[in-house]
Amino acid sequence: MTAWGCRGAVSALVQLVLVGWSAGAVLAADDYTLPFYDPAVTMSYGVDRDRTLNRQLDWTGHVWNDGSLHYGRVYDQHTGVDYPMALRSEVAAAKDGTVVDVEGGFGTTQFGAFGNFIRVQHADGRQTLYYHLASAADGGIGVGGGDAVAAGERIGRSGCSGNCHGAHLHFEMLTWSTTAHSYLPVDPLAERRWTTWPGRIPFDAAYVRESNGGTEVIPRGQTITHWVEFRNTGGRTWRNAGALGRIGLATWNPAAHASAFWANDWPYSWMATFLDAPSVPPDGVGRFTFGLRGSPAPGSYSEYLNLVAQSVRWFDYARLGRYYVPIVVSNVSQCGLRAEPKLDPSRGGVSQAIRYVPVPC
Secondary structure, three states, X not given: OOOOOOOOOOOOOHHHOOOOOOOXXXXXXXXXXXXXXXXOOOOOEEOOOOOOOOOEEOOOOOEEOOXXXXXXXXXXXXXXXEEEOOOOOEEEOOOOEEEEEEEOOOOOOOEOOOOEEEEEEOOOOOEEEEEEEOOHHHOOEOOOOOOEEOOOOEEEEEEOOEOOOOOEEEEEEEEEEOOOOEEEEEOOOOOOOEOEEOOOOOOOEEEEEEOOOOOEEEEOOOEEEEEEEEEEXXXXXXXXXXXXXXXXXXXXXXXXXXXXXXXXXXOOOOEEEEOOOOEEOXXXXXXXXXXXXXXXXXXXXXXXXXXXXXXXXEOOHHXXXXXXXXXXXXXOOEEEEEEEEEEEHHHOOEEEEEEEEEEEO
């Protein structure tokens, strides 16, 4: 039977909704998504919005008149948002932009005042900083100065370089100050800069339904139409436009293999279809419709498929589940299927299962 593991997406900020704000996912103020791909990652410390020593102001407006650590909230003089994660976890661009500065020469776990980072300039005038990254030699730096990056694109890998106590990503948002004549840190949580609240990873999905959740029986040489629907549980709106980030359903296992079942409506032999609708926002449901042609010899097959933001990111197939379409290519021309009991003579003819038999036209 077709399967897609409906694992509930755990928001990376769901534990933060503690004071005054609804835990429901709503549109936020801007177009940033969380800078990684694992929705189970949670924040350890946020931005201290009060620059006075021993006075801390977190994103909710709560004030502590001390210099203590407040896990899950803030610590004194902290300028970014910390996300604990394993060494060399993938780090994503939070928004479209251009890389303006990179450092990758420090060791992945080299402690000191400085560390590895990537700094990205965005069209809205803000910058984002991804700090404590793994070394360039360890694959921690995936981009160079001047490179254009797409929202959700992998740009590096996490580490524990610089002033770091335990592997994590320090994510910082900066805005130009006309008085200081420099970029100064701001709090993306307090300013609601995520596309959803709580913030989500860029690309995530959950299986909803499909036209046939069982086995597709295709007469050899003929084409049938199949559709499947997924809920957008990520932070970015799905689009059916452009060459970069267009959401499609493509072959998997191995990725982008030429399908034996590709039909005339497929954009490529490995791309079954793109999103049907022009766009699907977070929490919306998108349908993907495609043909399946019975080209192989009669027999039983399975075609594995996965969602992809074209030229940016494959969805996490292993974590989401394993979507596939069971297929029987038949020599019998048929106009449908009839359910019949499968009898077991050794048990007095009692039905043990159901089989599906083609109905001739």
